[in-house]
Amino acid sequence: MRLAMKRLVAASLTAAVAAALVGCSASGSGTDGKNGEITLWTHNAGNKAELAAVTKIVNDYNASQSKTKIKIQAFPQASYNQSVVAAAAAGKLPCIVDIDGPNVPNWAWAKYLTPLNLNADLSKNLPSTVGKWNGKTYSFGVYDVALAMFARKSVLTGAGIRIPTVDAPWTKTEFADALAKLKAEGKWTYPLDLGTAGTGEWLPYAYSPLLQSFGGDLINRTTFKSADGALNGPDAIKWADWFQGLIKKQYVAKKSGADSTLDFLNNKSAILYTGSWAAASAQQKLGSDLVQLPSVDLGNGPKSGGGSWQWGVTTGCANPKAAMDYLSFSLKPKYVAAVAKAAGTIPATDAAAALVPGYETGGTMDVFRQISKKDAVLRPETPAYPFISTTFAKAMQDIIDGADPKQTLDTAVAAIDDNIKSNDGYTQK
Amino acid sequence: MSIQAPALAEATAIAPAQGETLRHRRPRQKTVRREELKGIGMLAPAIVLLVLFFFIPAVLAFALAFTNARLISPYAPSFVGLDNFVRLFHDQEFYRALLNVAYFAIVVVPLQGGLALLMALLINRRVRGTTFFRTVYFLPVVTSMVVVSLLWLFLYRQDGLINELIHRVTFGLVTGPDWLNNPATSMPAIILMSVWQGVGFHMIIWLSGLQTISAELYEAADIDGVTGWQRFRYITWPGLRATRSLILVTITIAALSLFTQVSVMTQGGPLSSTTTIVYKAVQSGFEQQETSYASAISLVFFAIVLAISAIQRFLTREKA
């Protein structure tokens, strides 16, 4: 009797908890979009220019037809994911959300997102701006960002260092040589700024391409079931040793300044490794003395991070057709161009790129589009990514702080493999 | 063993005496019943709110610890027994977090409690400017921990003001460390800032305790011509008995729950030297989406704090 009671309590608790967490997973159960009003969430509360560009599209769309009205709600980026998760738990997802690219498979797996069915052509988009998982397309971005290195032409030529191009990037030895020369000049305490003060998603975004250039990776990409051998194999250990070497030789600070771009512009560093978003202010300040370089070829060709913010439709949407109609509308070249321009990012299509000054062939920003097309590697397209990302971030930080590479990476691999196993390999049943 | 309000023993000790006096006026049973009903009425709003917004979500949260629930997942969670706890007890990072929190609490509890008492005594004198001083000392408390942590991130830089000050004061002999990026100094740096931020709060609590001590006792002591130390030892200190356990409990709980500073300033680094239990729970639950694991951490944390509070209650109990 007492046991039965206990079981009953346990069962009802589990049921309540289950309800709490699956919330709105079942598709079609959503409420948003029922009365012709569709809510759109964006992470742009802290970026006025980009938000204004998105608002312009929404206003144009609302004026262009009378059936659907789009309503924007903007959130600060740092906690945007928590806001979405809370909404999902409460069964109140909005129709349209924006998503950081690498999270798309996770949200698709969790049935937050519904596959896209647009009357627009995504084949012209940069490959890194289309979010796919399990053979379906769940999201697209109107822009991407690229990793690059910035330097002063006068500094490089003065030190007798070759200026690399997208087709002929620095090799590992060339790069080591360049750093040694710059260090010897004695002008900079740390000639290279890798942005080591960065935290969170910056760590995998910025440093996993370096790992990939060495031949390692965050996960084995043929099966997506294990990180063993990829993240702790000989190539990965070489990468970690190389990274720690840069710090030991005092080429790189253990922790960079509060604003790496500002430090570079004030000539506190000779070479800055950062994203294309820093280009505008650097070009403005340094003019023709600025050179924008591709990342180093550390063995397997230069690599750049790919995948920025993208748009998707949720399963909480009562009228996904209307939501997708808006998204198709937003893909017009002039809108893609306007958003990319406002955000200072790389337009996703050639047609849009032609409309943004600097991105024309030979323009001041063209190099980033080339890097994006040629060198971009997506962060692993698996629902495990949020876990991989934070696990890698912790390991990366420890490596920067001088932890033993093999041991650190083995621990990370064990954690990632455990996580994948405990989620039944992240397959969708 | 359970935690009890220190004054509870007194309350129950007094109750029969009260009953005695009341019996003379009305039939006892009826009065007690009516009093109890009214008392429950006055207690009800708080109880209902606590049940709704604390106990129900707490039971839900703790129940998750025995499942494989994730923050984001297409599956309904299923019961996995003690799996999460087994994993937790094999997690090196968890032991590191325990160690860090113990270190933090052992230093912070006496330091912050003691400093706060000294400051309260200093402020309790009715001298000119008391209001001003009290306000200034309380400034860090009214400033959000997030803002305070951001400020100190600047102060603690290798080329920051704190090192500049050390350099000046020692006439250039000592060069300060890179406080937050050195595993040996990161925790002391966080301790210093936390004490600085929190000490005003406990000063206020000590003050409200000091004000419950009757002026007449001091007056009598003054007439007897006792020394300042004797006043403190025989009047102030015993008079603060209830406040003392309140302070002990609250600083301990706050210290064990160390989170915001770490999250803003060090993210648990360098080399796990500042990671804490709550930080690990939040990190697991939100960033890594392992809700059930985070719940297991929280449940263990809850048990630890409960045990420590119980021990503290036992040690500070009234010795009859």
Next chain:
Amino acid sequence: MAIDLTPAPVTTTSPLRTRVVKRKRAARDRTSIAGWIVRIVLCFVFAFPMIYMFVSSLKPDQQIFRDLTSISAFLPVGNISFDNYAGVFDQVPAARFLINSIGVSVVTVVLGILVNSMAAFALSRMRIRGKGIILTLIIATLIVPFETLALPLVWWVNQLPSLSMDGFDLTITKGWLDTYQVQIVPFIANAFSIYLFHQYFESIPKELDEAARVDGAGWWRIYRRVVMPLSGPAIATVAILTFLPAWNSYLWPLMVVQSQDLRPVMVGIQYFFQLNVSWGEVMAYASLITLPVVALFIAFQRSFVNSIASSGVKG
């Protein structure tokens, strides 16, 4: 209890004795120069980051970094302006956030004082079976960090019925998300406040309410007319300690409030960390949201002092 030091009934304190005490204390403090030095040094220790924050809010970013290593970090020198404040109002709807936070915090404080003091009164003064266990359970709630409960609580508040008035139609809808009440109601009952009130009420002599009962006063009247008027310091302390977390709440509003119009101030700080961080604007916003709390503390501090004077000395 070893030595009984709960305050004796203080109704009989004579003006004469109060004067004696005052004179004696004044004499002692005049001699304590060391005490003054300590007080003033502490002033600097506790004020300097605030001064730094405010001074930096008046400077352009370049200068903040330049001044970082010298005493000028604390001095409003160089290129001083309110540009950062203009930038703040351009970047976030700061006025709206401030109004929201003031509203939410004040309502939480007022209801919190009422609900928690009533509970503490019942636990301190009235005979209720099992009140020891009740108090223990209440205190145990202090131990669970809010972060742990946040997610189940989000789901839970969305199951609660909500009363909405549409003209004269009273309708019941489900879910508290995106409202003011969801930022207030869960935080009214507070274990720490109950504990604090309880402690304080225990120090108020029970003879006072017994006297009132002899005069025929009911419990509610004793609570309102006898105990609460004597509890100024406890009320002030609880008010401040309830206000602070309400004002600083961050994680919770992010999870339950979607409309920008309902957001509180702390959420706003995230707006400054999306693109290149303008530290000057961060400092300006931080100053802006800290100021009301300081003002409130000063205001309450006055009643705090007054109530000490009325309850502690005069009775």
